[in-house]
Amino acid sequence: MSHDASPRPLLAQAPAAPLSGTHRVPGDKSISHRALMFGALAIGTTAIEGLLEGEDVLRTAAAMRALGATVDQQGPGAWRVAGRGIGGLTEPADVLDMGNSGTAARLLCGLLAGHPIFSVMTGDASLRRRPMLRVTDPLSATGATFWTREGGRLPLAVRGATDPLPLDYRLPVASAQVKSACLLAGLCARGTTRVVEPEPTRDHTENMLRHFGATVRVEDTAEGRVIELEGQPELRAAPILVPGDPSSAAFLLVAALLVPGSRVTIANVGLNPLRTGLFATLREMGAELRVENARVEGGEPVGDLVAAHGPLRAVEVPPERAPSMIDEYPVLAVAAASATGTTRMRGLAELRVKESDRLAATAAMLAANGIAVSIEGDDLLVEGTGGGIPGGGTVATHMDHRLAMSTLVMGLAARAPVAVDDAGFIETSFPGFADLMNRAAGNKAIRPA
Ligand SMILES: O=C(O)C1=C[C@@H](OP(=O)(O)O)[C@@H](O)[C@H](O)C1
Ligand SMILES: C=C(OP(=O)(O)O)C(=O)O
CATH class of the missing domain: 3.65.10.10 (Enolpyruvate transferase domain)
Structure with a gap:
């Protein structure tokens, strides 16, 4: 959506069936x-x-x-x-x-x-x-x-x-x-x-x-x-094969971890080690998440991610991991909301200068849906429920695609539907997001509000 288009509110609710199947996310x-x-x-x-x-x-x-x-x-x-x-x-x-x-x-x-x-x-x-x-x-x-x-x-x-x-x-x-x-x-x-x-x-x-x-x-x-x-080198044209974006795969992945009974494969995801901090963190939280068909394509490591629902526990995410998962904190916060214990994500100052103030906006997203959350300095603390997420809130996305997608993932895992005021900015990085999630869920779990 360009900045002068009208807002597109969307709503997500628990799907009738678990998420399943093999899917591909758009290019990195x-x-x-x-x-x-x-x-x-x-x-x-x-x-x-x-x-x-x-x-x-x-x-x-x-x-x-x-x-x-x-x-x-x-x-x-x-x-x-x-x-x-x-x-x-x-x-x-x-x-x-x-x-x-x-x-x-x-x-x-x-x-x-x-x-x-x-x-x-x-x-x-x-x-x-x-x-x-x-x-x-x-x-x-x-x-x-x-x-x-x-x-x-x-x-x-x-x-x-x-x-x-x-x-x-x-x-x-x-x-x-x-x-x-x-x-x-x-x-x-x-x-x-x-x-x-x-x-x-x-x-x-x-x-x-x-x-x-x-x-x-x-x-x-x-x-x-x-x-x-x-x-002043002479750059010579060279073919480029763009892998699936790990930052986009993160949304389907976290949805599969949170919705009971789910198991999905996300094929052809870029696995550059400077991008995979979220995957390491989710594994530390106890996620069932593995890579199949690991290979190198177009000079970048690539693989198929296989993820299944299961319980998660809170962790402390160290500040030095931030660059390798800088765009994934909003969706990690959603995973942390349903984990057992309090997750502390440290050193998130850079989130304040993204498409929105993502530190404040992520805290507001969780608070609007019944999750206790606080900001201490540059750290975000999320008190996991150890069970479901209450939901029921409407979240202001502040022109921020990652906030919009994280909120809708939360809606899939929440007891009451969750809405976003404007999903239009999802088009900046993940065209077809709602359709893909609905294909994985086998129904219209995400629809216009
Ligand atoms: O170089 C890039 O392609 C990006 C770098 C990161 O920003 P910063 O360089 O501001 O950390 C990231 O948040 C952004 O989505 C993409
Ligand atoms: C921060 C992001 O992108 P950019 O800085 O390119 O707007 C993002 O995609 O989460």
């Missing part, structure tokens, strides 16, 4: 954005299979077109990008609207910093609230000039550097978006770009850079993970 959002961007920078035509056709990724496709790349859909999930080469993007004739997508906006800042062109970028009301100084500050050291609205918010304007300098930057927060923005700018700079991250974050950018022929070195040191990129 992080990899899809990057595939389009790298395709646009490469020489030749990049063929992408399994691209996520969610609104966030379609914003990136539109931006790459506006910057001069040729981007075509050949069939469902099958896309072709004819690139312009490093430094070859051309000035866009109009404002670049990145919709609801932080990843699209921040990675694009990196690309634009490295090209001597003028651009203006905006987004929807959610994205216009999110902090951009975390990318514009370090990227300014390339020689690019950024102008932002008060507080470093969108809309922003940027004049990219004519002869960009390589960055040497230590990330103040663990953020794959900031890391990737620096590396994308570094592609256009002469010399070595160096980024140090305090905790390792998803490494799809590094993997894809190598896949397209760039030289990237990664080393774990006492100061953190050091990533070095040799600037």
Whole structure:
């Protein structure tokens, strides 16, 4: 849904039958954005299979077109990008609207910093609230000039550097978006770009850079993970196979764990170890969850997830695990609500700057449905019932797709139906979410409110 569409309330209730069957979730959002961007920078035509056709990724496709790349859909999930080469993007004739997508906006800042062109970028009301100084500050050291609205918010304007300098930057927060923005700018700079991250974050950018022929070195040191990129490589078009998004699989997975009698298989899920913190946490909670057919496809580990209903117990989730499950806390909180004992999720400051303040919104989602919850500093504490979730609440989703989907998963496991005020933003990352859940449940457990 774009930000001016009317709200779409939905309601979820306990399904008449357990969840079952084998299902596939849409392509990985992080990899899809990057595939389009790298395709646009490469020489030749990049063929992408399994691209996520969610609104966030379609914003990136539109931006790459506006910057001069040729981007075509050949069939469902099958896309072709004819690139312009490093430094070859051309000035866009109009404002670049990145919709609801932080990843699209921040990675694009990196690309634009490295090209001597003028651009203006905006987004929807959610994205216009999110902090951009975390990318514009370090990227300014390339020689690019950024102008932002008060507080470093969108809309922003940027004049990219004519002869960009390589960055040497230590990330103040663990953020794959900031890391990737620096590396994308570094592609256009002469010399070595160096980024140090305090905790390792998803490494799809590094993997894809190598896949397209760039030289990237990664080393774990006492100061953190050091990533070095040799600037101005010739990126050569390379085929991309996008795996199913583990962050989307999380919703069906948690629903299967919570709805009695359920057993589902989610085929072809990306299992990059920097994305699988939720799966490790659920196993610690006692979940029956295993991987079948583990394999490597398109340079990323992939497998089929098999999950079955069973009792869960509370755990403490350490802060250093946050980067590997940063988008999964709302749905983990739903699992924690039905576990035995109090789950403490530590170090969640970054959740405050997502599509919504996800820390506050997750607490409100649970509280509206009869679960005792509290926030202590940057920690979220959820008092599990050890049995069912009362439900019966209506949850404000604040333009946040993950809040909407987590709420609907809770409704499937609750005693009374649970509603969301607006499910439209689910289209940003998981088109067909309600249909897929209803197929797994064999009935209309999720329907318009
Ligand atoms: O690089 C990426 O593709 C992403 C990085 C994460 O954001 P941060 O870099 O802000 O942690 C994550 O929340 C987002 O959904 C996707
Ligand atoms: C935080 C998310 O995405 P983005 O930052 O790209 O808006 C998300 O998908 O949960």
